[in-house]
Amino acid sequence: MRVRGWFAVLLLAPVLLLTASLYVVPLGVYLVNGFYRFKDGRILREWTLDTYAAFLTDAFSYKIVSTSLLLAAIVTALALLVGYPLAYALHTRVRSARARAVLAVLLFCPLMISVVVRTYGWLILLANKGLVNTTLLRLGVIEQPIRLLFNMQGVVISLTHILLPFAIFPIYSVLGKLDPSLKEAAHDLGAGAWATFWKVTLPLTLPGVASGGVICFTLALSAFVTPQLLGGGRVQVLPLTVYNSTVEINWPEGAVTSVALLALSILAVWAVNRVVRRLPTVA
Amino acid sequence: MNAHADGGRDALLRATLALGVGFILLPLAIVVLYSFSSVAYGVFPPPGLSLRWYAHLLNQPAFGHAFLRSLGIGLAATGLALAVGVPAALALVRGRFPGRDALQAFLLSPIVMPKIVLGVGWFIFFARLGIQGGVLPLILAHTIVVLPFIINIVAANLVGLDSALEEAAQDLGASRWTVVWRIVLPQIRSGLVVSALLAFLVSFDQVESSIFLTRGANNTLPIEMFLYMEKWQDPTIAALSTLLILFAFALVVGALVIARGVDLRRILPR
Numbered sequence: 316m317r318v319r320g321w322f323a324v325l326l327l328a329p330v331l332l333l334t335a336s337l338y339v340v341p342l343g344v345y346l347v348n349g350f351y352r353f354k355d356g357r358i359l360r361e362w363t364l365d366t367y368a369a370f371l372t373d374a375f376s377y378k379i380v381s382t383s384l385l386l387a388a389i390v391t392a393l394a395l396l397v398g399y400p401l402a403y404a405l406h407t408r409v410r411s412a413r414a415r416a417v418l419a420v421l422l423f424c425p426l427m428i429s430v431v432v433r434t435y436g437w438l439i440l441l442a443n444k445g446l447v448n449t450t451l452l453r454l455g456v457i458e459q460p461i462r463l464l465f466n467m468q469g470v471v472i473s474l475t476h477i478l479l480p481f482a483i484f485p486i487y488s489v490l491g492k493l494d495p496s497l498k499e500a501a502h503d504l505g506a507g508a509w510a511t512f513w514k515v516t517l518p519l520t521l522p523g524v525a526s527g528g529v530i531c532f533t534l535a536l537s538a539f540v541t542p543q544l545l546g547g548g549r550v551q552v553l554p555l556t557v558y559n560s561t562v563e564i565n566w567p568e569g570a571v572t573s574v575a576l577l578a579l580s581i582l583a584v585w586a587v588n589r590v591v592r593r594l595p596t597v598a
Numbered sequence: 599m600n601a602h603a604d605g606g607r608d609a610l611l612r613a614t615l616a617l618g619v620g621f622i623l624l625p626l627a628i629v630v631l632y633s634f635s636s637v638a639y640g641v642f643p644p645p646g647l648s649l650r651w652y653a654h655l656l657n658q659p660a661f662g663h664a665f666l667r668s669l670g671i672g673l674a675a676t677g678l679a680l681a682v683g684v685p686a687a688l689a690l691v692r693g694r695f696p697g698r699d700a701l702q703a704f705l706l707s708p709i710v711m712p713k714i715v716l717g718v719g720w721f722i723f724f725a726r727l728g729i730q731g732g733v734l735p736l737i738l739a740h741t742i743v744v745l746p747f748i749i750n751i752v753a754a755n756l757v758g759l760d761s762a763l764e765e766a767a768q769d770l771g772a773s774r775w776t777v778v779w780r781i782v783l784p785q786i787r788s789g790l791v792v793s794a795l796l797a798f799l800v801s802f803d804q805v806e807s808s809i810f811l812t813r814g815a816n817n818t819l820p821i822e823m824f825l826y827m828e829k830w831q832d833p834t835i836a837a838l839s840t841l842l843i844l845f846a847f848a849l850v851v852g853a854l855v856i857a858r859g860v861d862l863r864r865i866l867p868r
Contacts, residue, residue, distance in 0.1 A: 341723035436625025537712030
C-alpha cells in the first residue's frame with residue numbers, strides 16, 4: 316500500500332501537532348532563557364550573552380564539563396569491555412534457541428526495573444559493611460573497608476551496570492548478522508580461534524561496538540539519578556547542575572548548562588558517525 | 599568447526615556468561631535479600647530475617663497511591679503514543695515524500711535528548727500554561743518520551759511486511775482504512791505488544807523528566823522512591839523494590855506469552 320498525498324498528511328498530522336506543541340515549543344521556551352539576564356535572584360527579559368560568557372570563562376564550569384566527560388568515558392569503556400565478551404559468549408556459546416532467549420532476558424531484564432531500584436541495590440552492595448567490602452576483606456585483598464559510596468567509584472560501578480545492556484545489545488545484534496562462512500574461511504586458511512577473532516570477527520563487529528559506545532556515552536553524560544544518589548555531592552556533573560540551577564530558579568544558567576550538555580551529546584554522536592563510516596561493514 | 603573448538607575456549611565462554619549474568623543480577627538479588635533483613639542498616643550478611651519492612655511499607659499509603667498513579671500515567675501515555683505513533687510509523691515506512699529521513703530522525707530524537715533538559719522545559723511550559731499539579735502534564739510529557747520507542751519498533755516491524763497482501767485486499771475493494779485495520783495491524787501484533795510494553799516500562803521509570811512536574815500530592819512511584827532515598831536508606835525501599843521486580847517479571851512473562859516467537863534481536867531499538 317502506498318502512502319502519499321492526503322493520506323500521508325492524515326497519518327502524520329497528529330504526531331506533528333503533538334511533537335511541535337509538547338517537544339519543540341517547551342524546549343525552545345526553556346533554552347531561550349539562556350539569553351536572558353539573571354540578576355538578584357530574578358530573571359530579567361533583556362537579551363544578553365552574559366550567561367554564556369560567564370559559563371565559558373568560569374573555571375568551575377570546566378570542572379563540571381571535565382567530570383561529566385570523564386565519567387561518561389570511563390563508564391562507556393567499562394561497559395564495552397564487559398559487554399563485548401558477554402555478547403560474544405551469548406552468540407557463540409549458547410546454541411539452543413530456548414537457552415538463548417532465557418539468557419537474553421536475564422541480560423536485559425535490568426532495563427525493565429527502575430533505575431532507582433538498581434541504584435539502591437548498589438547502595439547496599441557498596442556500603443562499608445556491604446557485600447563487596449566484606450568479600451574483599453575476607454579474601455584478604457584489603458585490610459580496611461574501602462570507600463566506594465558517595466564518590467566517583469560508586470557512580471562509575473553502578474552506572475556501568477545500568478548501561479551494560481545498551482552496550483551488549485548492538486554488539487549482539489551485529490554478531491547475529493555476521494556471515495558464518497567468513498569464520499569458516501578463516502579457519503580453513505589456517506587461522507586459529509584467536510586469530511579469527513582478532514582479524515575477522517572483531518573488525519567486522521566494530522560498528523556494533525561504536526553504536527553501543529555512543530548510546531552508553533550519551534546516556535552516561537545525561538545520567539541524573541545515579542550521580543545524585545551515589546555521588547554524595549562529590550560527583551558534580553552537568554545534569555546535576557541543570558537540576559540545581561532550576562531549583563534556584565536560575566533558568567538562564569540552567570539553559571546554558573543544558574545547551575552545553577546537548578552540544579557534547581551531539582558532538583559525540585557526530586564524531587562516532589564519522590569514524591563508523593570508515594569501518595568495514597558486515598554486508 | 600565447532601566440534602573442534604577446544605575445551606579451554608568453551609570453559610572461558612561459559613565462565614564469561616556466568617559472571618556476566620551474576621554481575622547483572624547481583625544488585626537485584628541483594629535488594630530482595632535485604633527486604634527481609636531484620637535491621638535498618640546495610641551490613642552483609644544481614645544479622646537476621648524479618649518481614650518488618652513489608653509491614654513498614656504497608657503503613658505508608660503514599661507509595662501505594664504513587665504506584666496507582668504511575669500505572670495510570672503509564673497506560674495513558676502508552677495509549678496516546680500508540681494512537682499517534684503507529685500512523686506515523688506507517689507513513690514513515692510506506693510514504694515517499696521529501697524530508698522523510700529528516701522527519702524520522704526528528705521523531706526519534708527524544709531518545710537521546712537529556713531527560714533533565716526536557717523536564718525543565720516542561721516545567722516552565724506547563725507553569726506558563728497554568729497547568730500545574732495533577733496527572734495531565736505527566737501524561738503528556740511521558741507520551742513524548744515513549745513515542746520514539748513506539749515509532750522505532752513499529753516501523754521495524756512494518757519494514758518486514760509483504761505488501762502483496764495489502765494490494766490484494768485493495769484490488770478486492772477494501773478501503774485504505776480497512777487495509778490498515780484488518781491487514782496491516784494484525785500482522786504486526788507482536789511488535790505492537792512489545793512496543794507498548796517497552797513504552798509502559800519507560801514511562802514507569804521516569805525521574806528526571808517528571809521531577810519538576812510533581813508537587814508531592816501527585817508524585818509518581820519512582821519519584822516517591824527517589825525522594826525517600828534522599829532522606830532514608832532503610833530496607834522499606836528494598837521491600838517495595840522486591841514487589842516492583844515481581845511486577846516487572848509478571849509483565850514480561852505476560853508479554854512474552856502474547857508475543858511468542860518474537861526475535862529478541864528485534865525487540866529493542868537499534
